[in-house]
Amino acid sequence: MHYSGLRLLREALTGNRGWKPAWRDPVPRREYDVIIIGGGGHGLATAYYLAKVHGITNVAVVERGPIGLGNTGRNTTIVRSNYLLPQNHNFFEWSLKLWEGLEQDINFNAMVSQRGVLNLFHNEGGRNAAARRGNAMRLDGIDAELLDREQVRAMCPLVDVDNGRFPVMGALLQRRGGTARHDAVAWGFARAADARGVDIIQHCEVLGIDVVDGRVRGVQTSRGPIRANKIGLAVAGNTSRLAQMAGVDVPIESHVLQAFVSEAVKPLVDQVITFGAGHFYVSQSDKGGLVFGGGLDGWNTYAQRGNLPVVDHVWAAGIALIPALSRLRGLRQWGGVMDMSFDGSPIISTTPVAGLYMTAGWCYGGFKATPGSGWCHAWTIANDAPHKLNEAHRLDRFRTGHLLDERGNGPFPWLQ
Amino acid sequence: MSVVDPVSPLGNTLVPGRHGAAGDGAVRIAERRCDLVQVFARKGRAGDVAAAMLARFGSDLPGPGHTFDAPAFSALWVQPDGWLLVAPRSPEGALAKSIKAACGDTASVVEQTHGRSVIALSGGRAAWVLGKLSSLDLHGREFGPGRAAVSPVAGLSCVVHHRDAAPSYDLIVFATFARWFVTSLTHAAEETGYIVE
Amino acid sequence: MTQGFRTQTGGRIDRSQTLAFRFDGRSYAGHPGDTLASALLANGVRLVGRSFKLHRPRGIFSAGAEEPNALAELRGGARREPNTRMTTAELYDGLEAASQNRWPSLRWDLLSLNGLIAPLLSAGFYYKTFMWPAAFWEKVYEPLIRRSAGLGRAAREPDPDRYDAVQAHCDVLVVGSGAAGLAAARVAGAAGARVTLCEQDFALGGGLLSAPAHGAWREATLAALAAMPDVTILPRTTVFGYYDHNVVGAVERVADHLAQPPPHTPRQRYWTIRARSIVLATGAHERLIAFPDNDRPGIMLAGAAETYASRFGVRAGSRALLFANNDAAYASLFALQDAGIAVAGVVDPRTESAGAEAARARGITVWADSQVTGASGGTALVGARVARRGAGGGDTLVVADLLCVSGGHSPAVQLASQGRTPLEWSEALAAHVPGPATLDQHSAGAANGVLGFAEAAADGARAGAAAARAAAADIPLPGAGDAAYGLLPFWEADVPGKAFVDLQDDVTANDIRLAHREGYKHIEHAKRYTTHTMGTDQGKSGGLVGAAVLAAARGERVQDVGLPTFRPFTSPVTWGAIAGPHIGQQFAPTRLTALYDWHVRRGAEFMDAGQWLRPAFYPIPADADAWASVLREARAVRKTVGICDVSTLGKIDVQGADSAAFLDRLYTNTFSTLPVGRARYGLMLREDGIVFDDGTTSRLATDHFFVTTTTANAGPVMAHMEFHLQTCWPELDVQLASVSDQWAGMSIAGPKARATIGKIVQDLDLSDAAFPFMAVGDGSVRGCPVRVLRISFSGEQAYEIMTPAGYAETVWTAVLEAGEEYAITPYGLEALGLLRIEKGHVAGSELNGQTTAADLGLGRMVKKRGDFVGRALSQRPGLTDPDRPVLVGIRPATRHDRLRAGAHLVTPGSTESLGWITSVTRAVELEGWIGLAMLRGGAARQGSRMQAAFPMLDETVEVEITSPHFVDAENLRVRG
């Protein structure tokens, strides 16, 4: 069923009775060519690109709950490619390019909104780092601009550029960055993958991974065993546990990141603003709520709930940046369990077990990677080798020392 | 003794007089100029240090959370085998020297007179004001005269010493943060009003 | 305007005083004790708002925090508060409020035309369209959607009010002051527990406030509580979230009931309460029933209408019809009747009930086995259509301007659920009740599924005793009432139409079914697809109804469908309250050196350096610009002598028999060979082999070292030392103390450095022979003790003088006076940076957590023998790769060209970055700009030319690659 304005009109006139399920609810088959574990954005995108780009359609996405309710359904929706290291920004730029044509590709409005992402800096050192990053991007053909204080003031009139504890000196701006509607990304990929024959199997928890002679053979699930010779992990904060099932250690810790939404109000914040000195970032959803967050709680956890110390800090930082937020009210608070890697960069890789692949280690930044991660993961699965875009994101880089530590924070996931 | 008096790290941050709300709930805020010395027992020498301190100064070395008022100083437990001694001002370095002399190589002695500021907060509503900045349980059942705790106040490292039942608290903070700290404290005390001597 | 709907007597308002207020520009009157909602109702105002999507007219629906419709912009200007629930806003004299989400006016709202195309705006419609042409989303569709979405308008200026925060502890926290909460507090208090009771309402009593019969019990209990010294009662305090380890967050509205806070009084206060045990006595939320047009102004929850009548002395209408499936709602109707509201009858889906009997006894018509099939009226209700259930057609129109609705009561389990208590299904209530708690947590009263004042109070007493770990106490309880409830689960009238399950977000039962048809069958999918329960009320009165509609569509039981996760905040929380006092300069600590006042007097320009405020430079009138100051200062150091405040360096006192061995294990170089009285530059790695920090370490005695760290890493290095000492090598005898604040430091640098300080330093022989480069010794200056270190960061002859911070100004002034004859010049951070770049010393931009010792040209500092932190992993191939960028110097090929940090080094015609510029400055030793850079193949490229590209400024500068040491590469001057 193709979505369009016309279709909407036709359905409206007939009582909206003709809409069909966006994806089927199939009974798992006994065997697939590929099983993707994890029905978040990354898993669903992997399945979609396996089908679309590589013609591999005998694929199951196995999800323990309903799809899209992991980090995909609880993130602050920022999409950008403004990374420092070429291995990262070239990958994320590819992802951003996929976002740019995504809606037409999957025929689902994911509300990709390129409203601009500003990373504020407050001192010389911050500006130099922003310059190094922005110039690195520009050399690789990615848009980036360096704004001074007055340009920030003009663009974001509510930001207190002068008076705060950390006056704003300028910003790195990526105009093509912005936001996307998180839930729609999962649903849209699910619908598009389903349309190409992928089985999306919800409420099916993987309990074990069968490895025979160093090769994967299938999975044990809450709905019985399913065979496959290729398995892709896309389980975010649960990567350690799933990889362990195949005897693979991954340098990943699970940490909670909180997010908040305010009551809906008329347009107030037009861009995505990141306030590094205060560990705070904010954008406004199309519904009108300010969606905002900050740093990690900072200890290992698998619980998707937040905690007061971070609330206090994030909210104070919000007022420090935009004093006019003071009388606005926060509406809801939640958390997501993130796969924090030991150098802050992702892992899209083959593994020591033949036929086992993973896309993981996304830290704060995996939503923007959703199409790119799916695309590269699919490539890696189809070719049993990484694509050029993700060859640096290998699992064994921690052994070899080819680290991708964007921020120089070292092997402390809670600081990344 | 140096020919000059050390300068307070507070500068003019505390303005003498009455501030904030009127009424009779005002608290008192003051800087106390003290000598401060940290004493750490060397590995396995805590017993020797305790004996030396008792013999030379008549001071017990208190256990966690507690203080001991010796004639020359108050000893505050700050970490395992580590104490902070707080005394009235004396010639520069004299207290540290006498401690070192008493303990010899059984203890490491570190002068901190200039490294910490002692801010005194007192009055009937002092616990209410302090409770805005500290997550210690200051209720009488948990804390009281003779007790001390190392715990952040206004987000800054602090030793909180409950000196008497007024109640009076000594808040011992890092000197380079002292102005910011005192500003936080006076903001917190605006609601009750506060008096700076 | 007169308060035409105010009763003559009754209620908890103070009729002796009149308060004037304005709504949408019109003036009205109310009384102390009113909410904005009760006062508007008293004045006969019915239409108060517009809904989110369809802009349908809306009235007051509830009498509390669960309000979905009656949201207003309260106050104005910098104090404007959007989306304020009129039902909780306490009336004060001069209150100003305005309706929101309408244009041009509340009555004539253009976007109410949305209603005409409502079928197009079905759940999730936006996911299916607005995709063509692609560029139109940001340009056309999204701005349109954004403007029509949102509710009220936020203020656009900083908030003039102040906020406060308190850290609190108690044995027993009681949330809610209804019959259950009061009883719990009293029992716990009597048992000697420290009790804190939070009540979001400004009046204490919960449902008791609407029950005159229990007034005496309420008063007596409050009096008993007031007499207990360890009981703290906090009215106007909403517990917004329940967090791990029994810690809750609450916000007290200290001054929201006033036009503005009195001087020195915070507007709101944020409480963080750590409770050993928690009693949740949060009551229950009455549920709506879905039927066509169930959102008309004049349709209200039955309990709310009762509250208006009994508590506020307000008739919410003239003629009331009740639509209810339980007996409790009949009691509400009777209260309305007693307050003088005419009763049109009762529509009850049950065939028979105790309530119906009682109603008939009062002469009230009861349509049993019936349902409301529709409501008529636009901006105000005029009547409802009533029909037998399942009859199909044959409606009777009943005239009424007030339709009271009660679909049952759902215990307010939000906090219990956040506190990880599983929910169980109660058949009797057709709602979730708390199951066994895992934390020290006790639900009580209506929140525990126990209705009725007497029963709730008894349940509260039980919970209070359990929380206080006391035996059940005998306290007086309110007299028992009529406990009949007799609920028949009934969620939705089975007739077509726009039947809302979420009033604020315009979600209808059909939307839920559409979501189900499209595969969004899980409750969390249905929620997100339709936005059901996502408004400011979080579905308090309609959440379960939507779940029931979904359950019906799925052919399952409601309890198997469940509810969306309860999260903080139970009610929306003011942002400024949580920020508390941490605003403006108090957002983060500022650290000042002992010389700060001197710098201020000297007119320094300051800059932020981490938490520190440090002088960047000291302008004088002759300086044309900032660079002139910086160059002048740096030149003074190179030519004669300068002085700089370096107090911000981290300083750690290391003592103990094993100090030297300890430092050997932490640093790449060796300290056990360092003689007493000497200092050594040290390099420290992280365990992953990357450079962590550098600094000088002096040996004061065999068992005593004085370590300095970079300013930024003072804290982290201390923690790093403690970590290794305590967890890796606990056998070592080492004691650590931070002495960063004890010592102020000043660097005196330049050819005349010794000449200058030689005049004032006493008790220490500074002659080159006695005190060579890297010597350390104690002396005095003007009677102040000093520690002098002969170390240099600038490449010049230089000394660091450390002195106890209280003497900093004395010593500093002494140096200035001594250096007067050499025109000694104070220099700031900028000149310091200039000098170190000229000398090729690495700092923060190079020690950025990504570089190895070899990258920085410091490979020779790494010892070949013996273990140290970072040794093993620094040998990984990725870290020893010869192609890694290494430190080089750069100069523009054309000397007057400007260099910029953050530019990348490329070969002409290529866009491949081979390195980047880390630090730049204008130089004083050389002409023009110089810089440091990290460059691949850097050693081999020295002497060659490259391009420094800064594409963000469209700038490319040809540069020469040089050694990073622009000045005195042989280190002769420092020894001179």
Added chain:
Amino acid sequence: MIRIACPFCGLRDETEFAYRGDATVSRPPADAPIEDFHDYVYRRANPRGWHVEWWHHAGGCRQFLKVVRHTMTHAVHSVGLASSTQVVPPE
């Protein structure tokens, strides 16, 4: 808010502490192969359940404490000194 009972200072808020991760790994001896150092730094327990971890009482007594904490409920089971061998997850 996690609250940790420091054996020295008593029950304190998590904000007084700095987290330092898995406390079950120990630094290999000097002559151990690089692989062991890799495991010490990068191979860290990440269980859903009880986790033994370091918390530095940075705002208090400055001790590194060994804490057994549950990564779903966040309950703290036991707290001990760095040297303690008793601080282990419950059965």
